[in-house]
Amino acid sequence: MHDRTVVVTGLGAVSSLGNDLASTWAGLVAGRSGIGPITLFDASGFRTKLAAEIRAMPDPGVSPRMLRRLSRTDVIGLTAAREALADSGLDLLREDPTRIAVVLGGGVSGLLDSEGYFRDLLEKGPRGARPTRVLNHPPDQTTDRIAEVWGFLGPRATITTACSSSSTSLGYASDLIRSGVADVVVTGGADTFARLTHGGFNALRACDSEPCRPFDRGRKGLTIGEASGILVFEEEGRARRRGATIRARFLGYGITSDAHHMTQPEPSGEACARTMRSCLKHSGLNPGDVDYVNAHGTATVQNDPAETLSIKLALGERAREICISSNKSMLGHCLCSAGAIEAVATVRTIETGIVPPTISYVEPDPDCDLDVVPNVAREADIRVALSNSFAFGGNSTVVAFGRA
């Protein structure tokens, strides 16, 4: 078994800012908000009536027959995968499909449809509820759909660790390549909006009734979003041999368990600092190597100061020399796909030297006193970037990307 290195050769994105990579990235750089009124269901009974919805479903490029069977999550996952695969320049007719794996983060999947089944079951009984509406409920549906559409025959996995799902999927994907199990992995994640997730975060009083304001003193919680971010990971040697454009290197990841609380972050910051240190260790990095942190930055009262402490604990003095920012201020919290869409943004940040801002930032918070790139994007020389993902259940993952 060889210690092989992993590079990113393809990117795809669908988000509330646009249905492809270019429009999503342009929106992030412009500091544009994807947050607006909820349209997917009647939100009148909820405290919060805002979300970062994808306004028009993209065309995933499948047959009408298959399209009828897809969930909203499948549609955006397939669309982003199609873009990423095209971007990679892989000639799939010449690739060995048994060496191509699919590893995604996911959770909500077809829940929006399933919720219709649950309501019909309550109101009309078993005979009045259409059972096919639950078929797309398993979180692994999009992973299987991508494998089915392109005929990939390698390993598949769907990571379901709430808000760190997609970042963990990147880690597993890299391990499959490093260990020699696969040569190419279609990875990242897809997750969409549903009444249950909105209701759940509202029940926890974790949502802001206004657009979320990460790291701002007046922040009151998150805004839920939906997105798919897909990355094509490839073993570096073969990517270079085929002349692929290498967008970035995947340097490594840290993965730990807080073992603290199902919904609350560990307040001292030490738990997530341990994840960041683990990422640095497994990526062969020192704190001084890090130029940017794409923060988890949910805008909840508890997360942002705890994450600020974590970054300080893990990076020491370097934390005050670099910028951090929260894509969630524009994309909302995309839950199981948050790590994926933020990884896509992190790769673009390294490529372009433009750091997306943290928007809706009004008043500094002394407990969140790092440079959060308020409101306006900034140019910076980014060689190495981390992306933080911390989840319900204390599932924490931090990934590291480096310049190609």
Added chain:
Amino acid sequence: MREIREILVTGAASVSPLGRDLETAAARLAAGDSAIAEIPVSEGGERKGAAFAARIGAFTTEPEMPRAKARRLDRASQFAVVAVTRCLAEAGWTMAGNEEETGILLGTGSAGASPLVDFERQMSVESPDSASPFLFPYTVANAPASIAAIELRIKGPNVTITQKDPAGLNALFYGRLLVADARAKAIVVGAVDEWNLTYQLAYERLGVLRTPTKPGYVLSEGCSVILLEDGASARARGAHPWARLAGAASAGFQVSPQQRRARPEDVATTIRAALADAGLEPSRVGLVHSSANGVPWVDAAEDAALADVFGPALRVERVKLRVGENPCSGALQLALAARALREEPGLGAALVNVLGAGGNQIAVVLAAP
């Protein structure tokens, strides 16, 4: 990443419809018992024909966790806490001082189902604002692994995987890479599931479950786990290994996500890949835990593949026909295979093969340590 040298199975535990512990499950299987029973009319109303499930029934977390504390947890998390606690005890693994050297990876197909349905009911029948904030955290599929991690202070990698029926074996597949990468010295791998009436009714109406007149699978629940340990570390602490993780292979077939379909040649290819990964000839395998779950065409494809790889005179256990289907059943087979190698080292090696909907297959080879 370090070369994968030796990874040992040093413990196992199970909470299944066949019993609250692995020994009971093994004894009942040996006695020919089945956990599959008819669902009474009081649950889900009258049906055209009988419906079946493999359920655990009344369950207590004691002595592993006080009942008062367990009341706050969902059913799947209760299963996980008990199984993981027992597994670590079986392995003689001490958590104190090893928190960051211990990880947990669970597969699941249904964890969170009941809290999710209850939460939906509260939002619909009562009002969105009346839904319980205490219920919502258990609607996420990673709740059982995370609750077990919180209870036992597991601070290494913590992952939940869903990938149809082989999800428990998928946890093992990733877990061995994490051990090889020195991210933890010991990782609990397996799967957890809970049975839920709402999903049962949906699958009944989809016509995929077994009835008195139609073949099909039966839904199951429970949590089964094994402890994977870095070989050098396990031997240094004087652990008594049950088995060695010799090899594994994971593959997909090109079918739609809901379909249960497999070609014998594809199934055989994955099994051969697992044997090759283990460096073992088919003749070294003394026991196969088959994926057979009552779906005739898939079971037949697997039978043909096993005959092709191993020949006709093979000892094959078809546990899912008596304990039902879900990722937790594949994990139970892992635990049973490890136990068989502990009890009968002469078996040489045991293969666990799991096929799932959507063309997912993973085969794992355990060998005598």
